Amino acid sequence: MAAQKTGPGSRQPTINDVAALAGVSKKTVSRVINRSEFISEKTRTAVQKAIETLGFVPNPQARALAFRRNFLIALLHDNPNAQTVLNFQQGVLDAIKDSDLALLVRPVDRSSDKMLDDVRTFLEKQRPIGAMLLPPISENDELAALCDSLGVRYVRVGSAPLDDPLHCVSSNDREVVAEAVGKLVALGHRRIGFVRGPVGFRSAAEREKGFLEALADAGLTLAPELNEPGNYRFTAGIEAGEKLLVLAEPPTAIFCSNDEMAAGVMSVAHAKGISVPGDLSIIGFDDSPTATQIWPALSTVRWPIREMGVRAAHTLVPDFLTGTVKPADPDTATLASTFVERQSVAGPSAR
Amino acid sequence: MAAQKTGPGSRQPTINDVAALAGVSKKTVSRVINRSEFISEKTRTAVQKAIETLGFVPNPQARALAFRRNFLIALLHDNPNAQTVLNFQQGVLDAIKDSDLALLVRPVDRSSDKMLDDVRTFLEKQRPIGAMLLPPISENDELAALCDSLGVRYVRVGSAPLDDPLHCVSSNDREVVAEAVGKLVALGHRRIGFVRGPVGFRSAAEREKGFLEALADAGLTLAPELNEPGNYRFTAGIEAGEKLLVLAEPPTAIFCSNDEMAAGVMSVAHAKGISVPGDLSIIGFDDSPTATQIWPALSTVRWPIREMGVRAAHTLVPDFLTGTVKPADPDTATLASTFVERQSVAGPSAR
DNA sequence: TCTCTAAAAGACACCGGTGTCAAAAGCAAG
DNA sequence: CTTGCTTTTGACACCGGTGTCTTTTAGAGA
Numbered sequence: 001m002a003a004q005k006t007g008p009g010s011r012q013p014t015i016n017d018v019a020a021l022a023g024v025s026k027k028t029v030s031r032v033i034n035r036s037e038f039i040s041e042k043t044r045t046a047v048q049k050a051i052e053t054l055g056f057v058p059n060p061q062a063r064a065l066a067f068r069r070n071f072l073i074a075l076l077h078d079n080p081n082a083q084t085v086l087n088f089q090q091g092v093l094d095a096i097k098d099s100d101l102a103l104l105v106r107p108v109d110r111s112s113d114k115m116l117d118d119v120r121t122f123l124e125k126q127r128p129i130g131a132m133l134l135p136p137i138s139e140n141d142e143l144a145a146l147c148d149s150l151g152v153r154y155v156r157v158g159s160a161p162l163d164d165p166l167h168c169v170s171s172n173d174r175e176v177v178a179e180a181v182g183k184l185v186a187l188g189h190r191r192i193g194f195v196r197g198p199v200g201f202r203s204a205a206e207r208e209k210g211f212l213e214a215l216a217d218a219g220l221t222l223a224p225e226l227n228e229p230g231n232y233r234f235t236a237g238i239e240a241g242e243k244l245l246v247l248a249e250p251p252t253a254i255f256c257s258n259d260e261m262a263a264g265v266m267s268v269a270h271a272k273g274i275s276v277p278g279d280l281s282i283i284g285f286d287d288s289p290t291a292t293q294i295w296p297a298l299s300t301v302r303w304p305i306r307e308m309g310v311r312a313a314h315t316l317v318p319d320f321l322t323g324t325v326k327p328a329d330p331d332t333a334t335l336a337s338t339f340v341e342r343q344s345v346a347g348p349s350a351r
Numbered sequence: 352m353a354a355q356k357t358g359p360g361s362r363q364p365t366i367n368d369v370a371a372l373a374g375v376s377k378k379t380v381s382r383v384i385n386r387s388e389f390i391s392e393k394t395r396t397a398v399q400k401a402i403e404t405l406g407f408v409p410n411p412q413a414r415a416l417a418f419r420r421n422f423l424i425a426l427l428h429d430n431p432n433a434q435t436v437l438n439f440q441q442g443v444l445d446a447i448k449d450s451d452l453a454l455l456v457r458p459v460d461r462s463s464d465k466m467l468d469d470v471r472t473f474l475e476k477q478r479p480i481g482a483m484l485l486p487p488i489s490e491n492d493e494l495a496a497l498c499d500s501l502g503v504r505y506v507r508v509g510s511a512p513l514d515d516p517l518h519c520v521s522s523n524d525r526e527v528v529a530e531a532v533g534k535l536v537a538l539g540h541r542r543i544g545f546v547r548g549p550v551g552f553r554s555a556a557e558r559e560k561g562f563l564e565a566l567a568d569a570g571l572t573l574a575p576e577l578n579e580p581g582n583y584r585f586t587a588g589i590e591a592g593e594k595l596l597v598l599a600e601p602p603t604a605i606f607c608s609n610d611e612m613a614a615g616v617m618s619v620a621h622a623k624g625i626s627v628p629g630d631l632s633i634i635g636f637d638d639s640p641t642a643t644q645i646w647p648a649l650s651t652v653r654w655p656i657r658e659m660g661v662r663a664a665h666t667l668v669p670d671f672l673t674g675t676v677k678p679a680d681p682d683t684a685t686l687a688s689t690f691v692e693r694q695s696v697a698g699p700s701a702r
Numbered sequence: 703t704c705t706c707t708a709a710a711a712g713a714c715a716c717c718g719g720t721g722t723c724a725a726a727a728g729c730a731a732g
Numbered sequence: 733c734t735t736g737c738t739t740t741t742g743a744c745a746c747c748g749g750t751g752t753c754t755t756t757t758a759g760a761g762a
Contacts, residue, residue: 027719028740039741121408126406296615296618381749382711410749
């Protein structure tokens, strides 16, 4: 007798509707939804049929409440590079596709002094199971501590291990930068300029290490006048270019710690009539969209950001991801970046 | 007797804890949370204090359940341009900052034939209050119909009104393209090439209209050999450039329907030794990061994407956004794009 | 002081699921 | 046909809030 269970109009069917239609208790329906093993095949089939007939979809809010845990994971980033964020996000979505999880994306303002409070408020309000921290904010230890103190799991994504493997997904940037710069050396370059990333960034330090390693391997050292500071911005590339390219003995190649700065250096070269790669080889880092949208196309290092998203999801919430897209090699937390050769690199011109 | 209400360790305080501490019923606490007017100042203050003492944050899942409505809005996009998505998202977040809403971001694959099913599943599962559709998927009428049929509000974001104002936030791309091309004409350009966006895209059609309008206003027509198809990709710009720049009488200026294609055309110009802007002026559209990361910097049209995010949020869920960041002019659904002049434009060289 | 009314506060069911534990059903062995 | 066990199912409380309706309190007027 109780009110018409399928409801008037388009009310969303509930577990009670399914139970009524299948002639079982709601708890039994719950068991089917959650793939409990203590249920007979016959009942399971009947309930499944009722679920399909009604087009029942469990209410995630109600489940979250009853489970005392919701099914959200958060992606915190400070957008240094939109494409990177989106690619990573795509990887995470690949990984959680067939799970019950949903993804909340949250930009944070690293430069704000209220940053920690903002994140705290966000985490307290949404109570995600876990949070993924993209660089550069992944390098912030206070943030990781905050997650810990709130009982929110976290994974830090970075260019080198930042924490124990349980909390970390990283790529081998240092090695690949060394490889890339090694190729410059192999081509015959001896005066190789360096444009650094911002001070205090782990990624910048790793790239610098890789660069210096490659020089050292070749028995070279970095002349002070070839070492330029930078901040990952295009304008820093311009400034570095303006200095490096007017030297009495200018470099024949320049490694820039990211693509944006490499684009800046390249602009200066164009403006000064310096041919790339004829007179100057340039290598960047990130394989951002810009890398293939400038001329000549930029040789750069691509980090496996989408795969890192998959990996990060599996590191963060392995218990929620049975039977979904898996990372290629679940045992290593470090994924391989690759050097992508394009037209901005050639041997030094004979002079 | 009842278990220690503040709980062992770090259990999140609930409304019951607050009620107990303040010595009132949970319903009264609920009234304070929801700013009910039927409550005495004294009680409100006492409850507020208890809330602060405990650091109580209402459980959004429980609220969602009780309200029979959650506090989620969704952003659906098919990532044509990562920066655009992120800027729009930022605008939405600006708008919902002080509200109870949270934002779910969801990329969809426009080219998949399961796209509608995917979106349906997503909406049924998450049941957001509303969805924002970014171009190009905002142009998909089936998607809008799907939202309607699921009782999910929606807003379509586009380069021109796509629907009634209740469901639409747009920019005046056509006018601004006409303005930009008008400047080329004013500089003395007569042979102006055109690289179109993909067929079937509203944005491409609008930009084309604006281009043709400007020509018509100047009494010019578009010569067939100066009209190139495109698809918003860099390679399409390359192809268009390869054709336009080898003509017996090449254009002195080219309008490209987006920045990426403009970058392609510019690459071809560089490769052919054609000076930009000396021999060729180029205008793009989007003001993407690339626009300022190529040399010379690209003149382009910037659409007010972040402001559109704010506007979209207010159009979608005005009832949830009292007292938060407001759009500048709440009455128009159409926002103004602007022409951004940079170094890629000059008068035609005398020949 | 007492009555009446409006404002404030509370009791209790309910939103749609899950956990616990008890009851029912199924089945092999006696 | 029982007994005793295991498997399957269900009753009921509960998660943490809100809606409805009732009761209590406060204040104005007689």
